[in-house]
């Protein structure tokens with residue numbers, strides 16, 4: 130036995146040695162390439178001194194290309210080289226641009242029959258797979274980029290359909306050192322030789338080793354162990370919409386991020402800087418942010434939380450579920466449309482309001498002041514707002530007076546109302562209607578003043594009209610009137626105005642129930658009068674809708690275009706600058722956010738509300754899409770309404786659907802109780818199959834009187850059992866409490882509200898009171914849990930990679946084994 134082990138070890142050592150030689154060769158070649166790139170940079174700098182425009186442009190383009198290249202080459206990858214495939218000869222002898230043979234199918238005579246009647250074959254080609262492609266000086270491939278077509282067999286080959294692959298090897302390395310190799314033999318029936326010697330096979334279970342690794346607070350890439358069904362999604366052509374379904378832990382997020390890297394590789398010119406990944410929470414953004422840099426794609430993809438998609442806005446608070454349900458609903462589109470128009474009558478903000486009052490002097494013919502207007506109470510159509518804190522009912526003046534042709538001309542409330550209705554009949558954004566409003570005011574004044582009747586000669590009339598318009602409209606007082614009567618509205622101001630219950634009540638009449646409007650209004654009070662107060666993620670979608678309805682006062686400008694941009698048409702230039710720029714704050718990045726992307730990836734798509742689909746849809750009007758999600762994890766209660774909004778955002782583009790079926794996160798022992806909750810939440814929906822098992826069943830405990838003490842004890846216990854992270858998931862309204870309970874336990878443990886747990890994973894998870902998380906049996910609502918609540922609980926139960934503890938309180942009605950009512954095995958009961 131010992132002798133056999135020694136043989137295995139010596140084969141392993143020899144194979145590790147062989148891979149080490151290859152890796153050394155790769156690094157030598159990389160050093161040469163770095164040297165070349167540096168030379169190109171220097172050369173370019175010298176060329177700059179020539180100074181002709183052509184030479185400068187050429188220099189810039191060269192600096193750009195060399196810099197980009199150098200940047201990549203210099204990236205410190207943890208494992209630059211991670212895979213290898215040994216292949217049979219292909220059907221034809223053609224090679225692709227990376228130097229590898231292109232044929233997927235083996236040649237007809239690849240497998241022959243030996244003298245003993247057994248099939249045998251010879252390895253015709255060996256490819257190493259890594260994070261970047263590297264060619265040797267003679268253009269033979271030293272490393273194939275994992276995204277290149279030639280690398281696909283590394284991910285796709287299965288024993289049932291091996292293609293040309295005989296042996297697939299995962300190479301574990303750190304920096305420049307190879308640590309281990311794990312082989313899969315895909316044609317075990319063959320005797321295979323490589324360079325005349327029998328092909329050795331070492332170990333098994335590269336995937337299991339990857340899955341069993343302790344988790345940190347940052348997601349890792351899965352580049353060395355992407356599975357065939359995942360690879361098909363990652364490499365799906367970018368045309369149209371790619372929809373990816375699959376249960377918890379099937380790798381949807383991982384696949385989405387690898388797909389972004391793949392698309393960049395496929396068509397860098399099209400996608401650089403233009404891929405948006407939308408995540409539900411900032412926590413998930415922080416968790417996944419490191420994956421693309423580890424794939425060599427830093428700075429080229431924008432990963433944003435739903436609450437950070439609007440310039441200068443950042444969601445920091447949660448709405449309670451009732452309020453969220455209304456704010457996320459498509460009904461809000463109509464409410465906001467009315468509000469955007471009604472806001473023209475809002476009282477002006479304090480400082481501006483005083484100015485307006487000052488300008489409303491009674492002297493119609495004062496020096497330089499032909500015009501005046503009166504601020505007056507009383508509303509015009511649409512519904513008049515009520516100023517808060519006893520403010521005036523309306524901010525808009527209801528009379529305009531000018532002196533023209535020596536006499537006073539006035540437009541009264543009715544005339545102004547008619548003009549406003551005529552303008553608002555259009556579909557343009559409200560702020561952009563202002564020029565038309567101005568035009569119609571001047572028309573009406575001209576008419577009232579009898580301007581048309583004074584001139585019979587059309588030419589003279591036109592000239593006089595021009596002078597009239599110029600005289601009147603260049604007066605400060607006319608502009609002041611216009612500012613008050615058709616003020617420039619900002620989304621924040623309109624949203625803040627919606628905190629007025631009566632005003633919102635009018636804007637939402639026959640759209641929202643009065644109680645719904647009241648709840649929304651109350652939640653908006655936190656914005657304050659100026660609208661600068663804290664926002665919820667749902668408020669951000671409302672703000673964006675208002676941007677669209679109002680015609681936003683210009684968004685912050687995009688960066689100045691570099692002349693080279695136009696010269697070469699390379700968008701990537703800015704991306705390169707991004708990489709080299711010092712790290713910018715999230716707010717700064719948000720301020721520079723572009724609003725139209727070439728590809729939009731939506732993670733946890735099941736959670737987007739209709740208003741959020743509109744928000745995201747506006748960022749991908751001309752984009753192709755990848756949409757990943759799992760309806761069984763949805764925390765949005767009205768799936769049909771969301772589906773409609775999703776269809777609208779994705780338009781008529783054709784869709785391609787994929788489903789991932791294997792759960793890589795949860796061991797079978799944890800997936801089992803989770804599946805019971807799934808059966809309650811969505812009867813008939815199948816849970817994905819767990820790929821591994823730990824032999825450790827979940828622990829069920831009961832809290833007793835000291836809930837905080839019990840939570841702390843159970844968390845400590847999990848910390849002792851796992852090497853990596855521990856997540857403690859509680860009902861949303863217990864978050865602050867939970868943080869206190871866990872104080873001082875170190876940064877391996879985190880307290881999370883149930884909605885914050887979305888997409889995340891921890892080695893150990895403590896789920897505190899399933900009933901509270903699912904909203905079951907609350908003292909004021911003793912009924913059963915809603916399907917939405919159960920889905921939220923399902924998410925919480927599927928976060929663990931190693932250990933799960935479920936802690937019950939009284940509301941959970943635990944059985945004598947501590948198993949809460951919602952997780953009980955009902956299969957025997959039927």
Ligand SMILES: Nc1ncnc2c1ncn2[C@@H]1O[C@H](COP(=O)(O)OP(=O)(O)OP(=O)(O)O)[C@@H](O)[C@H]1O
Nearest residue numbers: 351354355356377378379380381382383793794888
């Ligand atoms: N092929 C793979 N090799 C190694 N690890 C994998 C593979 N596929 C997925 N994983 C791991 O499984 C875990 C779950 O993946 P991921 O978070 O992408 O799943 P998900 O489908 O988005 O889950 P959820 O729906 O619960 O958010 C991650 O730790 C991921 O790295």
